[in-house]
Structures are given as C-alpha cells and as structure tokens.
Amino acid sequence: MKKVAIITGASRGIGAATAQLLAKQGYAVCINYYQAKERAEKLATAINQAHGQAIAVQANMALESDILNLFEITDKKLGPITTLINNAGTNGGICEVEHITAHCLQTVFATNVFGAILASREAIKRMKQQNSGNIVNISSEAAKFGGTKMAHYASSKAALNTLTIATAREVAAYNIRVNAISPGVIDTEMHQASPPERVAALINSLPMKRMGKAVEVAELIAWLVSDSAAYISGTIIPITGAR
Numbered sequence: 001m002k003k004v005a006i007i008t009g010a011s012r013g014i015g016a017a018t019a020q021l022l023a024k025q026g027y028a029v030c031i032n033y034y035q036a037k038e039r040a041e042k043l044a045t046a047i048n049q050a051h052g053q054a055i056a057v058q059a060n061m062a063l064e065s066d067i068l069n070l071f072e073i074t075d076k077k078l079g080p081i082t083t084l085i086n087n088a089g090t091n092g093g094i095c096e097v098e099h100i101t102a103h104c105l106q107t108v109f110a111t112n113v114f115g116a117i118l119a120s121r122e123a124i125k126r127m128k129q130q131n132s133g134n135i136v137n138i139s140s141e142a143a144k145f146g147g148t149k150m151a152h153y154a155s156s157k158a159a160l161n162t163l164t165i166a167t168a169r170e171v172a173a174y175n176i177r178v179n180a181i182s183p184g185v186i187d188t189e190m191h192q193a194s195p196p197e198r199v200a201a202l203i204n205s206l207p208m209k210r211m212g213k214a215v216e217v218a219e220l221i222a223w224l225v226s227d228s229a230a231y232i233s234g235t236i237i238p239i240t241g242a243r
C-alpha cells in the first residue's frame with residue numbers, strides 16, 4: 001500500500017525534519033505550512049529532486065475550512081492518507097495567567113487542540129476505509145510540569161494528551177494507532193522569541209547540557225508509525241534527554 005503522510009506545520013523545525021525523514025523512507029508527504037510558503041515549497045522541491053514525492057499546502061490549522069481543503073488536496077494529489085502527524089503548534093508567547101488575553105487563548109487552543117481534533121476527524125474517516133492508519137500528536141512535557149509562564153500552552157498540550165488516549169481507544173478496532181510524543185526542549189525556532197538569557201538558563205538546566213535536535217524527534221516519530229511499533233497505541237512517549 002502507498003504510504004501517504006500529512007505533516008502539519010512542516011515548514012521548519014520538528015515538522016520539516018519529520019517530512020524529510022518520512023520521504024526518505026518512501027512516504028509521499030504533504031508539507032503543511034501556515035505562513036512560510038517559500039520554505040515549505042523549497043523543502044518539497046528538495047524531496048522531489050531526490051526522487052521522493054512531496055507537495056506543500058497552505059492551511060491555517062486553526063480554521064476548519066483550511067483543514068478540509070488540506071485533506072482534499074492531499075486526496076487528489078497523493079492519494080488516501082495513511083499517516084497524520086499533528087505537529088503544527090504555537091506557544092502564544094510568555095504570559096502569566098493574570099495577564100492572559102482571550103485572543104491568545106483562542107489562537108493557542110484553536111491551533112494546538114481544535115486543529116488536531118479536526119484533522120484527526122478527517123484522517124480517521126479516510127483511514128477507516130483502509131482499515132489501517134497512524135496518528136501522532138506532538139505534545140510537550142509542559143503538559144506535565146505546567147511550563148514556565150505558559151499555562152495556556154501547557155494546558156493545550158494536556159488536552160492533546162487526553163485526546164490521544166481517547167481517540168486511540170475509539171479507533172483501535174480499525175487498526176488505527178494514535179500516539180503522542182512529548183518533547184522536552186528541542187532546538188528549533190520556537191525558542192527564538194524567548195530572551196537569550198532565558199534560553200541560556202534553559203540549556204544549563206538540561207541534564208545533557210544541550211537541547212534535543214529536531215531530527216532526533218523525527219526518528220522517534222518515524223519509528224512510532226512503522227510496523228515495529230504495531231502494538232503501541234494510546235501512549236504518550238517523552239523525548240527529554242533525561243530532563
């Protein structure tokens with residue numbers, strides 16, 4: 001069966017590393033992006049030039065109409081989806097609860113939670129017809145410890161963890177596996193908006209004295225969606241470098 005993956009938020013960071021690795025392993029990949037058109041298209045071109053198959057599709061994962069369009073384009077251009085990586089995410093910036101705005105909450109939850117649920121709905125409809133499939137939700141260790149002045153982000157990732165467990169139980173009988181990966185601190189542009197002192201203190205607090213690499217997370221995702229992980233579902237797997 002042809003393996004077709006949608007990776008949301010794949011213009012950079014963990015999503016881009018995952019798209020590259022899955023393409024190398026023979027998946028046709030849909031690289032979803034929100035704003036970074038040029039980067040997403042460059043990545044798709046590089047994959048196609050290396051004899052893989054990739055398309056770049058714009059969709060704001062906070063909008064249902066964009067999500068429907070993303071799946072329809074993938075159906076037409078790549079065929080039925082076998083693998084969904086719900087990776088698109090935003091942290092909404094550093095903000096204590098007493099200063100949080102409704103707009104920030106809406107953006108974070110619409111992208112990180114609503115988007116993942118609606119994309120899962122669209123994926124499951126298609127995967128049920130094939131009686132197989134894989135969904136991986138990219139959560140965060142912040143869901144467990146609460147994050148640092150990011151309760152909005154941490155609680156959205158906690159919702160994603162519960163979504164993972166609930167969905168896995170619903171679709172297990174259809175041979176569809178649903179798991180989450182819970183990264184600690186990974187070296188991506190997500191940290192660029194943080195003050196350098198905060199980033200330096202963060203690195204110093206890590207047991208390995210370094211952040212994880214996006215490709216190290218991608219390797220875990222690729223293994224999780226492979227047949228080697230056939231009995232793993234409803235699980236939240238940390239990748240933290242002993243943090």
Ligand SMILES: NC(=O)c1ccc[n+]([C@@H]2O[C@H](COP(=O)([O-])OP(=O)(O)OC[C@H]3O[C@@H](n4cnc5c(N)ncnc54)[C@H](OP(=O)(O)O)[C@@H]3O)[C@@H](O)[C@H]2O)c1
Nearest residue numbers: 009011013014033034035036060061088089140186188190
């Ligand atoms: N880096 C870490 O330390 C860390 C730790 C734990 C969990 N995570 C999680 O891992 C995932 C990937 O993070 P990353 O570090 O690779 O982040 P990143 O480098 O900041 O990249 C975020 C990606 O998400 C996309 N995105 C943001 N809002 C979107 C929206 N509304 N619709 C569609 N795409 C959207 C961006 O697209 P455009 O560039 O096209 O706008 C970009 O491709 C996120 O869910 C994040 O919460 C990261």
